[in-house]
Every structure is written in structure tokens, then in C-alpha cells.
Amino acid sequence: MTYSALAWKNLVRRPVRTALTAGGVALAVAVAVSLGGFNLGYRQAIAGSIEQLGFQVMVMAKGCPYEAATMMLKGGTGLLYLPEEAHAQIRTDPDIEAITPIFIGIAEKQNYSLDGSPAASAFTILSGVDLDSFRAMKPWLKLKTGAGYDGGRWFAPDSTNEVVMGYEAAEYEQRKVGDVFYVSVVPNGKVDPELHAFTVVGVLERTGAQDDGTVFLPLRAAQTAFGRENELTIIGIKLKEFNGIRMREFEGRWLKIPEVQVVSLEQVKGALVSLVGTAQTMVAAVAVIAVLVAVIGVVNSVLTSVHERTGEIGVLKAVGAGRGQIFRLVWLETLLTSLAGAVPGSLLAAGGARLTDAALRHLLNIGVTQPLVRITPGLLGAAILGAVVLGLLAGIWPAGRAAGLRPVEAIRSGE
Amino acid sequence: MANDILISGRNLRRHYRRGSETVKALDGVDVDVRAGESVCVLGPSGSGKTTLVNLLSALDAPTAGELTIGGRRVDGLSERELVGVRRGLLGYVFQQFHLIPTLTVAENVALPLLFLGRKAEPAEIARVLAAVGLADRAGHLPKELSGGQMQRVAIGRALAVRPRVLIADEPTGNLDSHTGEAIFDLFQKTVREDGVALVLTTHNLALAARCDRTLTLADGRIVA
Ligand SMILES: Nc1ncnc2c1ncn2[C@@H]1O[C@H](COP(=O)(O)OP(=O)(O)OP(=O)(O)O)[C@@H](O)[C@H]1O
Ligand SMILES: [Mg+2]
Numbered sequence: 268m269t270y271s272a273l274a275w276k277n278l279v280r281r282p283v284r285t286a287l288t289a290g291g292v293a294l295a296v297a298v299a300v301s302l303g304g305f306n307l308g309y310r311q312a313i314a315g316s317i318e319q320l321g322f323q324v325m326v327m328a329k330g331c332p333y334e335a336a337t338m339m340l341k342g343g344t345g346l347l348y349l350p351e352e353a354h355a356q357i358r359t360d361p362d363i364e365a366i367t368p369i370f371i372g373i374a375e376k377q378n379y380s381l382d383g384s385p386a387a388s389a390f391t392i393l394s395g396v397d398l399d400s401f402r403a404m405k406p407w408l409k410l411k412t413g414a415g416y417d418g419g420r421w422f423a424p425d426s427t428n429e430v431v432m433g434y435e436a437a438e439y440e441q442r443k444v445g446d447v448f449y450v451s452v453v454p455n456g457k458v459d460p461e462l463h464a465f466t467v468v469g470v471l472e473r474t475g476a477q478d479d480g481t482v483f484l485p486l487r488a489a490q491t492a493f494g495r496e497n498e499l500t501i502i503g504i505k506l507k508e509f510n511g512i513r514m515r516e517f518e519g520r521w522l523k524i525p526e527v528q529v530v531s532l533e534q535v536k537g538a539l540v541s542l543v544g545t546a547q548t549m550v551a552a553v554a555v556i557a558v559l560v561a562v563i564g565v566v567n568s569v570l571t572s573v574h575e576r577t578g579e580i581g582v583l584k585a586v587g588a589g590r591g592q593i594f595r596l597v598w599l600e601t602l603l604t605s606l607a608g609a610v611p612g613s614l615l616a617a618g619g620a621r622l623t624d625a626a627l628r629h630l631l632n633i634g635v636t637q638p639l640v641r642i643t644p645g646l647l648g649a650a651i652l653g654a655v656v657l658g659l660l661a662g663i664w665p666a667g668r669a670a671g672l673r674p675v676e677a678i679r680s681g682e
Numbered sequence: 683m684a685n686d687i688l689i690s691g692r693n694l695r696r697h698y699r700r701g702s703e704t705v706k707a708l709d710g711v712d713v714d715v716r717a718g719e720s721v722c723v724l725g726p727s728g729s730g731k732t733t734l735v736n737l738l739s740a741l742d743a744p745t746a747g748e749l750t751i752g753g754r755r756v757d758g759l760s761e762r763e764l765v766g767v768r769r770g771l772l773g774y775v776f777q778q779f780h781l782i783p784t785l786t787v788a789e790n791v792a793l794p795l796l797f798l799g800r801k802a803e804p805a806e807i808a809r810v811l812a813a814v815g816l817a818d819r820a821g822h823l824p825k826e827l828s829g830g831q832m833q834r835v836a837i838g839r840a841l842a843v844r845p846r847v848l849i850a851d852e853p854t855g856n857l858d859s860h861t862g863e864a865i866f867d868l869f870q871k872t873v874r875e876d877g878v879a880l881v882l883t884t885h886n887l888a889l890a891a892r893c894d895r896t897l898t899l900a901d902g903r904i905v906a
Contacts (some may be wrong), residue, residue, distance in 0.1 A: 268785075268792050269803060276784040582780040585741055586839060587797040591764040673761055675742045676774065 292608025319476030395489020454494030578681010605658025773840025
């Protein structure tokens with residue numbers, strides 16, 4: 268016979284009550300762990316997604332900088348264009364280490380099922396890039412090899428019908444090297460779409476970033492297809508030395524071009540982090556409420572159980588239990604209830620992390636590709652420890668009440 | 683050892699406040715309990731029997747008077763200090779048995795050892811169960827037992843710590859006369875074999891006659 272065994276037997280005596288109380292704890296722990304995972308994950312996710320862009324500064328057409336930023340990450344709609352001469356001007360800036368012009372357009376995919384009838388169509392992101400400068404900006408981009416991908420290469424800079432597909436785009440379309448990829452584009456100023464048959468000359472390896480869902484083609488080919496010969500969507504820039512002062516100096520030099528704005532990805536990161544921060548406060552409020560409710564539930568359940576067992580506690584004292592021993596027994600019950608909730612709650616949060624991630628993504632829609640919720644063993648440990656500490660705090664009152672009972676009175680009132 | 687006084691009370695008083703009036707449940711009682719003797723407390727309902735044995739077992743503290751248990755002055759001690767007095771020295775048996783319903787017979791018997799911080803040796807528990815005639819019931823739950831068997835478990839629980847005094851408040855009160863007789867035999871056997879002192883209260887004069895001594899209470903005083 269041990270204290271834990273005694274405490275456990277008391278808990279299972281009222282299985283429904285114990286289960287409900289532990290369930291409350293589990294819920295609170297699950298919410299808290301998800302929040303913690305979100306807290307750990309989102310900064311890293313935003314930083315990671317921005318890192319993967321390869322540049323620190325971008326020049327884009329004037330417009331809402333937030334929208335511009337998320338568009339860059341999501342490849343969303345509402346694209347604005349800037350004149351290509353801007354690139355020629357800005358590239359002369361002495362502080363620039365690398366610069367790459369990018370043209371982004373949205374095309375409608377033309378899918379045909381096996382019998383040749385048109386199937387579901389959707390949109391895809393076409394990204395026209397200047398190959399040398401783009402690859403210099405993103406040295407990690409690699410062409411996939413292996414069955415179906417061998418012989419993969421980048422498109423020829425002057426080709427008009429060659430594309431390289433990002434990992435996910437290729438997976439999704441089930442395209443391999445040598446396949447044809449059909450899209451239709453409505454050129455600027457026209458009404459009717461034009462069909463393009465691109466040959467897939469290469470497929471990229473997974474990067475974990477937006478590039479995975481993008482179809483790349485030569486800058487000129489993209490501009491021509493969309494009927495915007497001398498326009499760009501963004502210019503990505505890496506400065507030799509990146510800091511606030513250099514950034515402001517750089518910005519000051521190029522504000523003179525009327526159609527463009529200079530956006531630092533640090534700013535974008537800050538904007539996204541603060542956007543997420545709002546959602547985080549909401550989730551935190553829910554978590555705090557859930558934890559409070561769980562603590563009250565534990566206190567209530569253990570108090571009730573102590574009250575019911577007043578006579579029995581008197582008997583325990585009569586057979587030799589001291590104050591400290593009764594306290595310990597009731598405290599253990601609280602602790603076990605908390606643990607019985609905390610462990611499944613943590614597992615629930617860990618198991619449901621993808622779901623939480625999807626829900627947050629839906630709520631926030633910031634176009635970050637990396638996981639927003641990161642649940643680490645350390646986080647789970649901290650949550651369980653937190654539940655134990657809170658459980659012990661919650662147990663102080665009921666345990667103290669039980670410990671303070673006088674045996675004769677307790678036995679009498681229990682009869 | 684026969685004259686070894688284990689419990690000694692002088693002019694014991696226990697008053698309860700009930701609203702504005704004071705109930706003098708015990709009003710100046712002198713009592714000595716010696717090792718190896720059986721003392722029976724008699725008296726009409728409300729005469730203070732339970733109050734007295736609660737004092738003698740250090741479950742409660744006297745309002746006034748001197749009380750020495752196992753050589754320690756007990757009057758004026760707090761509940762916290764009383765625990766230390768009753769532990770290991772006294773075993774208590776209730777009229778309503780008061781077994782812990784979630785624990786088996788053996789676990790109920792071993793329970794006081796947990797609070798004493800002693801290991802419950804299976805052989806020792808088996809010995810106690812055999813002594814109270816429940817060797818074959820170790821794994822049963824209290825609800826599976828008869829009243830007499832439950833009282834045997836309660837006696838086993840009181841004996842598990844090898845106390846020097848066994849105190850029982852109407853231990854046969856909830857049992858039929860035949861079963862009560864058997865329980866009383868068990869008490870007498872422990873007094874004889876283990877040399878413990880026994881203090882019990884009862885309304886049963888036939889049982890009282892088999893004790894070494896009787897005390898009769900009326901209105902909180904000893905009248906015989
Ligand atoms: N906690 C209490 N508060 C107030 N009065 C009490 C309390 N306990 C006992 N009394 C009173 O003290 C007196 C003695 O009670 P006690 O229980 O000792 O009697 P008893 O001899 O054991 O009676 P019975 O044979 O019915 O068990 C009674 O008048 C009772 O009402
Ligand atoms: Mg009584």
C-alpha cells in the first residue's frame with residue numbers, strides 16, 4: 268500500500284467525475300500546447316519563408332506594402348507592375364551586391380483527362396526570371412534527378428516554350444521532364460485567352476518555400492505571354508551590407524522613381540509578425556480561460572471528494588494519519604488528476620498540430636509555407652510540468668482543508 | 683507489568699458549547715488504565731462514554747483536567763501533537779467499523795502502517811488476519827463481508843501496529859448478540875495473548891461482566 272495507490276483508488280471510485288475533471292485539464296493543456304507551438308513556430312515560419320526569397324529588399328509598384336509582401340509569399344492575385352527601366356537604373360546602385368528582375372503572372376491551367384475531355388481547371392503561378400541573376404540569388408535551387416527527371420536542366424534563356432516546375436507544382440500536375448504543360452493566358456489588353464504548350468525541361472527539388480508551387484520560365488517569354496513586354500512585378504535586391512541605415516539610404520536614392528516603392532523584407536517580417544501577434548493574443552486569451560476553468564474544475568472536484576470523504580478522512584486520522592500525511596494524500600489526488608489530463612492533452616495537441624496549423628493558416632492567410640505550429644518535446648515537457656505545478660497549487664486548498672479536519676468531528680459529520 | 687499504568691486521567695472534563703449553553707459531557711472523571719487489563723465503560727445514552735474513550739485514545743483533548751497517555755501529558759496538546767501520541771500506541775475500533783471501502787481486507791489492516799512509515803510485511807499482515815480469523819478473506823472488499831467480519835477487520839487494523847491499548851466504542855453495538863459475543867472473545871484473546879489493555883464501551887451488561895473492571899458513567903461523572 269502506497270500513498271499513490273491510495274490516491275488512485277480514491278480517484279477511480281468516482282470515474283465520471285475524475286474523467287470530466289481530467290478532460291478539462293486535457294483540453295486546457297491541448298490549447299496551451301498549441302498556443303506554445305504556434306508561438307515557437309510562426310516567427311521561424313515567417314523568417315524562414317522570407318529567407319527563402321533570397322533577397323532582403325524588393326522594389327515593386329506602388330501599392331499597399333502589406334499586400335505586396337504577402338503577395339510575394341503567396342503569389343496571390345492583384346498584381347501590379349512597374350516599368351522595366353527601373354531595373355536598369357537601380358542596378359547601378361553602388362550598395363547592391365545582387366539584383367534580379369522577376370515577372371509574375373497568373374495563368375489558367377488546361378488539364379485534360381485521359382479521354383481528352385477538359386477536366387477541372389485552376390490557376391497557376393508563372394514566374395518569369397532572369398536565369399543567371401535569379402540562380403545567384405537562390406543558390407539552393409537544385410534540379411531533381413532520378414527516374415523521369417534525368418536530363419533535367421534549366422530552360423534556355425531565350426526559349427519561349429520551356430518551363431521548369433517547382434517540386435509541388437510538378438507533383439500536383441504529375442509532370443516529369445519532357446512532358447507538356449498547357450496553360451492559357453489572357454494577354455494584357457486582350458479579351459480572349461491564348462493557349463500555350465510548354466515543355467517541362469526540369470523539375471526542382473523541394474525547398475519548403477513558395478518556389479515549390481511555382482512554374483518558372485524565361486523573363487522575356489513570360490513578359491511576352493502576358494503582353495507586358497517592358498514590365499516587371501518585383502525586383503529582388505541583396506545589399507552588400509544590410510542594416511537600417513543602409514536601407515534608408517538606399518530607399519532615399521530610389522524614391523525618385525515615381526512608380527515604385529522600396530520594401531525591406533525586415534519590414535515585411537515585422538508586419539507579418541504583428542499581424543500574427545493579434546491572432547496570438549486571441550488564442551492566448553482562450554488558453555488562459557481554458558486553464559482557469561481547468562484549475563477551478565480540479566479544485567472543485569477535489570474539494571467535493573474531500574467533503575464526501577470527511578468521515579473517512581477522520582478515520583484515517585484516527586488510525587494514525589497526521590496532518591501532513593492527509594495533505595500529501597489529497598495533494599497526490601490533485602496531482603494525479605492533473606497528470607491524467609496533461610499527458611493525453613499534450614498528445615492531443617501534438618497529434619492535432621497539423622489541424623491547428625491548417626486552422627491558423629485559414630484564419631491568418633499570410634502565405635507562409637513553413638509550419639506555423641512547432642510542437643517540440645521541450646514544449647510538451649513544459650506543458651506537463653506547468654499542469655503539475657498548477658495542479659499542486661490547485662490542491663493546496665482542498666488538501667489543507669482535509670488535513671485540518673479534527674478526527675472526532677470529521678467522523679461524526681460523516682455518519 | 684500488571685501495574686504499569688498506560689493511561690491516567692485526573693478530574694477530566696470535556697465541555698461542548700452548544701449555542702449559549704455549555705454541555706458538560708464529562709464533568710470530573712478520574713480513570714487509570716493498566717497494561718493487560720480490560721476496562722468496560724457503562725452508562726446510559728448521553729452519559730459521556732464516547733466522550734471519555736475519545737479522550738483516552740487522544741482523538742480529542744480534554745477541556746480541563748490532567749491526562750497522561752503512555753507517559754506523555756496530553757491535556758493542552760493540539761490535534762497536530764495528539765497524532766504523535768496515538769500513533770503506534772493506541773488502536774481504535776468503531777461501532778460502525780469504518781473500513782475504507784476501496785481497500786481490501788489486507789489493505790485496510792495494513793493502512794495504519796503506511797502512516798507510521800513502516801513497511802507492511804506480508805507475513806505480519808497474515809498473522810494479524812489469522813488472529814482475527816480472516817486468513818481466507820485477505821483479498822475481499824469490505825462490502826463483501828458480514829458485519830461481524832467487518833468488525834474483525836477493524837480489530838485487525840487496530841492491532842496491526844501492535845498497540846499497547848485497544849480502545850473500542852460499542853464494538854458490538856451493530857452486531858447481533860451471537861456475533862457480538864464472538865467479537866468480545868476476540869478482544870479477550872488479544873488482551874490475554876498480547877498483553878494489551880482494552881477499554882470498551884457497551885450497553886451489554888453480560889459482556890461488561892466479563893471485563894476485569896467496569897466504570898459506570900451518568901451525566902459525565904463516574905457513579906460506580
Ligand atoms: N460534538 C458535540 N457537540 C455538542 N455536544 C456533544 C458533542 N458530542 C457529544 N455531545 C454531548 O455530550 C454528551 C455525551 O455524549 P456521548 O456521545 O459521550 O454519549 P454516550 O454515552 O456515548 O452516548 P451513546 O450511548 O448514545 O453513544 C451528550 O449530551 C451529547 O449530546
Ligand atoms: Mg457513544
